[in-house]
Amino acid sequence: MLRLSWAGFRERWTLFAGAVLTVCLGVALVQSSLLLLVSASTTSAPAGAGALARMSFDASTEAAVALLGVTLGFAALLAVFIISSTFAFTVEQRRRELALLRLVGGARRQIRRLLLAEATLLGLVGSALGVPVGVALMGVQTWLLHRLGFVPDGFSGQWRLWIVAVSVGTGVVLAVVGVSLAARRAARVRPLDALRDTGEATRVMTTARLLTGLLFLAGAVTLIGLSPVGGAVGGQAMAMNVSVCAAIALTLLGPSLVPAVARLIPARAAGVLGGLATANLRDDRRRTASTAAPVIVLVGLVLGQASASSSFTAAGQLEQQRRISADLVIDAPGPTGDRVTTTPGVASASTEVEVPIALTTGSGDLAYTRSATALLVDPAGYGRTHPGAGDLTALRQGAVVAGPGADGFSPGDTVGVRVGDQDLGSLPVVAAVPQAIGGGATVLLPAGVVPAEQLADVPSHTFVQLLPDVSRQQAVSTLTEVGTVSDLDSWLERDSVARTATSTGVLIMVMGLGGLYALIGVINSVVVAGATRPREFAAVRVTGFTRGQVVRAAVLESIMVAFAGLLLGLLAAAGTLIGVIATTAAVAGTVTVDVPWLLVGAVVVGTVLVTAVTSALTTRAATRQPPVALLGARQ
Amino acid sequence: MQSDTVIALEGVSRTYGAGPTAVRAADGIDISFRRGSWTAVMGPSGSGKSTLLHCAAGLERVDAGRVMLGDTDITTLDDDELSQLRRTRIGFVFQSFNLVGALTAEQNVALPLRLAGRRPPRAEVRNALAAVGLGERAGHRPRELSGGQQQRVAIARAMVTRPEVLFADEPTGALDTGAARDVLRLLRASADNGQTIVMVTHDPAAAARADAVVFLRDGRIVDRLAGADVRAVADRLVALEA
Numbered sequence: 001m002l003r004l005s006w007a008g009f010r011e012r013w014t015l016f017a018g019a020v021l022t023v024c025l026g027v028a029l030v031q032s033s034l035l036l037l038v039s040a041s042t043t044s045a046p047a048g049a050g051a052l053a054r055m056s057f058d059a060s061t062e063a064a065v066a067l068l069g070v071t072l073g074f075a076a077l078l079a080v081f082i083i084s085s086t087f088a089f090t091v092e093q094r095r096r097e098l099a100l101l102r103l104v105g106g107a108r109r110q111i112r113r114l115l116l117a118e119a120t121l122l123g124l125v126g127s128a129l130g131v132p133v134g135v136a137l138m139g140v141q142t143w144l145l146h147r148l149g150f151v152p153d154g155f156s157g158q159w160r161l162w163i164v165a166v167s168v169g170t171g172v173v174l175a176v177v178g179v180s181l182a183a184r185r186a187a188r189v190r191p192l193d194a195l196r197d198t199g200e201a202t203r204v205m206t207t208a209r210l211l212t213g214l215l216f217l218a219g220a221v222t223l224i225g226l227s228p229v230g231g232a233v234g235g236q237a238m239a240m241n242v243s244v245c246a247a248i249a250l251t252l253l254g255p256s257l258v259p260a261v262a263r264l265i266p267a268r269a270a271g272v273l274g275g276l277a278t279a280n281l282r283d284d285r286r287r288t289a290s291t292a293a294p295v296i297v298l299v300g301l302v303l304g305q306a307s308a309s310s311s312f313t314a315a316g317q318l319e320q321q322r323r324i325s326a327d328l329v330i331d332a333p334g335p336t337g338d339r340v341t342t343t344p345g346v347a348s349a350s351t352e353v354e355v356p357i358a359l360t361t362g363s364g365d366l367a368y369t370r371s372a373t374a375l376l377v378d379p380a381g382y383g384r385t386h387p388g389a390g391d392l393t394a395l396r397q398g399a400v401v402a403g404p405g406a407d408g409f410s411p412g413d414t415v416g417v418r419v420g421d422q423d424l425g426s427l428p429v430v431a432a433v434p435q436a437i438g439g440g441a442t443v444l445l446p447a448g449v450v451p452a453e454q455l456a457d458v459p460s461h462t463f464v465q466l467l468p469d470v471s472r473q474q475a476v477s478t479l480t481e482v483g484t485v486s487d488l489d490s491w492l493e494r495d496s497v498a499r500t501a502t503s504t505g506v507l508i509m510v511m512g513l514g515g516l517y518a519l520i521g522v523i524n525s526v527v528v529a530g531a532t533r534p535r536e537f538a539a540v541r542v543t544g545f546t547r548g549q550v551v552r553a554a555v556l557e558s559i560m561v562a563f564a565g566l567l568l569g570l571l572a573a574a575g576t577l578i579g580v581i582a583t584t585a586a587v588a589g590t591v592t593v594d595v596p597w598l599l600v601g602a603v604v605v606g607t608v609l610v611t612a613v614t615s616a617l618t619t620r621a622a623t624r625q626p627p628v629a630l631l632g633a634r635q
Numbered sequence: 636m637q638s639d640t641v642i643a644l645e646g647v648s649r650t651y652g653a654g655p656t657a658v659r660a661a662d663g664i665d666i667s668f669r670r671g672s673w674t675a676v677m678g679p680s681g682s683g684k685s686t687l688l689h690c691a692a693g694l695e696r697v698d699a700g701r702v703m704l705g706d707t708d709i710t711t712l713d714d715d716e717l718s719q720l721r722r723t724r725i726g727f728v729f730q731s732f733n734l735v736g737a738l739t740a741e742q743n744v745a746l747p748l749r750l751a752g753r754r755p756p757r758a759e760v761r762n763a764l765a766a767v768g769l770g771e772r773a774g775h776r777p778r779e780l781s782g783g784q785q786q787r788v789a790i791a792r793a794m795v796t797r798p799e800v801l802f803a804d805e806p807t808g809a810l811d812t813g814a815a816r817d818v819l820r821l822l823r824a825s826a827d828n829g830q831t832i833v834m835v836t837h838d839p840a841a842a843a844r845a846d847a848v849v850f851l852r853d854g855r856i857v858d859r860l861a862g863a864d865v866r867a868v869a870d871r872l873v874a875l876e877a
Contacts, residue, residue: 102721105721108714
């Protein structure tokens with residue numbers, strides 16, 4: 001069997017090149033994320049750093065570990081998805097060959113074994129290429145992590161020898177898992193199908209596929225329904241996940257949806273070429289669905305996440321604008337003390353310093369300590385600049401208030417707080433300020449709990465309210481001695497960008513790499529679809545089409561499929577937007593939607609362009625031989 | 636059943652589709668084939684020739700009746716048993732040669748044996764190829780061979796398991812006259828050596844090389860000629876198509 005696998009492999013390497021490529025990139029992405037994850041979770045703060053600095057370091061590696069965990073999971077999910085759809089497609093393209101094996105006495109079990117042996121071979125080749133590619137990718141990922149500020153200076157991914165075994169294992173398992181479902185279906189091919197040129201097309205839309213698709217669709221709808229009641233944090237997470245569920249659902253339902261959607265395109269207007277293209281994409285539903293699948297995933301995920309992220313950033317900024325009442329903001333190193341309040345013309349001021357803390361929630365066996373942030377405030381000043389914050393008079397030494405980014409505890413609970421090496425012990429949560437979409441500190445602490453000398457270098461910001469009859473200009477010039485003075489709007493804009501830098505970074509990191517992978521999936525499926533059709537193209541040419549016309553018809557077909565994929569992908573992304581609308585309306589009171597149109601345009605144009613160019617190149621390659629040579633050759 | 640009968644169809648019926656568009660491709664066919672006989676099956680297009688062949692070979696389910704290969708009723712076998720049957724007791728030759736493009740002539744011929752879990756000695760495979768006059772071409776891929784040569788590789792592949800019946804579906808349909816003549820000569824020689832052959836064909840010249848010709852129309856056997864020449868076969872066919 002292995003020799004037969006090897007022979008098949010050598011013969012049809014073009015068909016398998018795509019499968020190898022997807023395995024290679026999947027392995028590379030998983031390997032690189034895993035190595036970085038291990039490196040990040042084993043680094044420790046440089047010796048000699050202060051207690052607060054050490055805490056910041058731990059918080060940032062913790063964020064990096066979480067980010068890499070998400071990247072790893074996402075890479076694995078995409079790898080399974082793209083590899084299995086590529087493999088299923090290559091298997092389907094070889095229906096006739098497999099039927100032939102059945103005809104000369106191959107049992108179903110043997111066909112399955114053959115395909116699994118082939119997958120093992122492809123997995124091995126793919127991982128052999130994936131390991132060095134993964135090393136290169138780790139360089140890129142490390143650079144990105146530094147660039148986005150997720151890891152401290154001096155951090156680098158460490159090579160581990162055991163990763164080779166893990167990568168090869170991953171590659172083989174991904175390939176075998178990817179092919180196993182297709183192999184089961186392929187083994188059911190009837191020997192008689194070898195005798196027919198086209199073969200009775202298998203039912204593409206199986207009951208299992210339909211049910212799984214509907215399940216994911218129901219999941220997407222449920223997430224939309226739940227997002228308004230999920231609170232600021234939960235609602236955002238749910239809205240983000242709508243497009244993931246919807247993209248998977250639409251991909252699964254693709255064989256029914258894609259031809260129907262493509263039918264909406266008035267291609268018949270393009271004359272006989274358009275007619276041929278429409279007929280082709282309707283005839284081979286599997287090919288159509290397989291080509292559209294990575295487009296749906298690419299567009300749905302990237303645009304869904306990007307729109308959600310920019311909408312939530314905009315919503316966060318609007319929310320702050322409504323909630324904060326101040327004329328000026330001063331950025332300064334360390335608390336400003338009474339230097340601001342004693343300045344003539346200042347009605348009131350609230351200085352806030354954000355410090356990293358270790359927060360313990362729960363008690364006994366359920367106690368759980370994590371990195372969080374605390375905002376050191378003067379309760380009275382905070383109340384004046386945040387009119388909606390409620391009554392904070394209970395906030396004094398030995399108590400905390402749940403902050404705008406609080407999660408997992410509420411007034412009445414007790415939490416453990418440690419700032420640097422100073423343990424504040426168990427403190428009662430005495431009140432809560434409203435949750436914010438843009439997030440924020442986990443708890444509020446009274447300013448006095450941390451000695452001023454420890455905070456000398458920690459950035460602070462002070463919201464300033466001026467007396468009504470004071471010259472703004474004069475106040476600004478006096479306050480400049482304390483720190484950098486901005487007006488509220490421009491400060492909020494900078495702050496919301498910084499606040500969402502993490503989620504934007506996650507987006508760039510995860511979606512960028514994932515999007516690239518999906519894009520390769522798009523190219524791949526177009527190549528496989530074109531490379532297996534030389535006979536079909538030849539048949540069209542002998543009926544009088546020129547080579548140029550065949551190429552144009554194929555390109556037109558690809559563009560139509562890409563459009564259908566784009567529409568469905570946009571539909572998936574729109575699901576996330578509905579979640580965004582529901583969440584922002586529920587949490588912030590107003591609907592905020594911010595679609596990054598430039599990105600949408602780039603993705604749409606890029607996808608169509610990549611599909612068209614790939615299709616033109618593969619069709620040209622597939623029509624290089626004179627048609628008679630192809631039609632005459634029988635095997 | 637007579638002791639020298641290799642394969643027998645007993646009341647075999649097969650209908651495609653349902654309702655007004657249903658086609659009765661086999662309508663209560665009774666026929667048996669003796670050991671070492673070469674029978675040609677002829678008839679107009681749509682008369683049920685291929686259905687008869689496919690049912691006899693277990694490639695197609697029957698609606699009624701049985702197909703006895705020796706003492707085995709092959710209509711009761713499950714998929715695995717049918718696969719096993721194809722690699723041990725039945726051989727196939729088709730109009731489109733159906734060789735595996737990735738494998739050499741030699742590997743193609745060895746395929747049924749290897750599927751049966753045997754590691755055939757090289758000589759056995761080489762002999763099978765030599766018997767069809769292709770001993771020199773063992774290492775070639777199908778696309779490096781002419782149509783006639785590919786068909787002879789297919790015959791070698793079908794015969795290497797020494798099957799009880801060789802089913803041939805238009806074996807000369809895609810060949811030029813010279814190549815067709817070679818293939819027919821090969822089939823004649825193996826029939827003379829005791830190989831049972833059932834062959835569907837359109838070509839009176841091919842049918843005339845067989846021992847007997849059976850004529851089908853509308854899924855029924857309507858005539859049988861033994862030892863007829865090309866002219867007699869052609870005349871009978873024309874009469875049926877009229």
